[in-house]
Amino acid sequence: MSEWAPKRFWQNTDIHPAEGGYTVLLDGRGVKTPAKTPLVVPTEALASEIAAEWQAQEDKVNPATMPFTRTANSALDKVATQHAEVAEMLAAYGDADLLCYRAAHPEELIARQAHAWDPVLDWADEALGARLEPRTGVIHAPQSPESLTRLAAQVHDLSPFELAAFHDLVSLSGSLVLGFAAAHAYLPAGDIWLLSRVDETWQEEQWGKDDEASQLAEYKRAEFLHASRFYHLAR
Numbered sequence: 001m002s003e004w005a006p007k008r009f010w011q012n013t014d015i016h017p018a019e020g021g022y023t024v025l026l027d028g029r030g031v032k033t034p035a036k037t038p039l040v041v042p043t044e045a046l047a048s049e050i051a052a053e054w055q056a057q058e059d060k061v062n063p064a065t066m067p068f069t070r071t072a073n074s075a076l077d078k079v080a081t082q083h084a085e086v087a088e089m090l091a092a093y094g095d096a097d098l099l100c101y102r103a104a105h106p107e108e109l110i111a112r113q114a115h116a117w118d119p120v121l122d123w124a125d126e127a128l129g130a131r132l133e134p135r136t137g138v139i140h141a142p143q144s145p146e147s148l149t150r151l152a153a154q155v156h157d158l159s160p161f162e163l164a165a166f167h168d169l170v171s172l173s174g175s176l177v178l179g180f181a182a183a184h185a186y187l188p189a190g191d192i193w194l195l196s197r198v199d200e201t202w203q204e205e206q207w208g209k210d211d212e213a214s215q216l217a218e219y220k221r222a223e224f225l226h227a228s229r230f231y232h233l234a235r
Contacts, residue, residue, distance in 0.1 A: 005060040013055040015047040022047035024054060031069075035077040039069075042161055046072070046233040067226050068233075075164035075234075084156065086163055091152035093176035095143050098196065100134045109202050116198050123186055124177045128154060132177065151176060161234035168227035172196075172220050182228045189228035193221050 010026035021042040024031045031039040031054065041047050046068065053066040063070065079086050099117040103109045117134070125131040130147035155176075158166055162183070170179035173196035182192045194201075200217065 033073045080160040087156040098175040165227045165231035
């Protein structure tokens with residue numbers, strides 16, 4: 001049996017100013033989230049992306065082709081209602097950040113990690129006021145409480161829309177620092193994604209690519225790039 005999907009019922013898609021930002025209108029009626037919250041986003045640019053997704057729908061609505069709508073829904077229905085909890089969960093990545101856990105061998109991988117990750121940690125020290133220290137191995141070693149407090153405060157300061165995108169930037173990369181790097185446009189988002197894949201790239205070079213793993217990695221890369229774009233459109 002084919003899965004049920006709602007049919008397109010509207011002809012015209014527009015954006016319109018609303019209290020708190022901009023909304024998307026379908027034949028003059030405002031779009032709502034799955035929780036029936038009016039879909040109001042903070043910027044006209046973000047509303048335009050969402051409107052384009054709705055306008056592109058054909059006979060049946062396909063949510064898989066509507067990533068901006070999906071993230072906006074999450075921001076309003078999930079993040080806004082539990083902002084502190086989401087922020088705290090993401091801030092916790094700082095104490096076990098991907099960039100801080102380094103290989104003990106071989107020397108080539110040690111050097112590659114240092115070359116890729118040390119400059120980002122230096123940037124975080126300067127731009128975010130938080131120095132995270134690398135360590136060898138996978139056993140947890142706490143970071144400076146002062147640095148973690150500074151990073152957590154900056155996560156909590158994000159708006160629900162920023163935080164919804166930031167969630168994906170951090171969880172997909174495994175790094176709070178890389179999430180901030182994408183948010184601050186330290187490098188293009190695609191380059192930041194590659195920094196999160198240093199270990200995986202090394203493994204592929206040694207043992208070859210796995211088709212299933214490569215497909216999953218490409219999916220995650222696309223989601224990371226979307227999250228970066230959403231974050232910047234929401235500001």
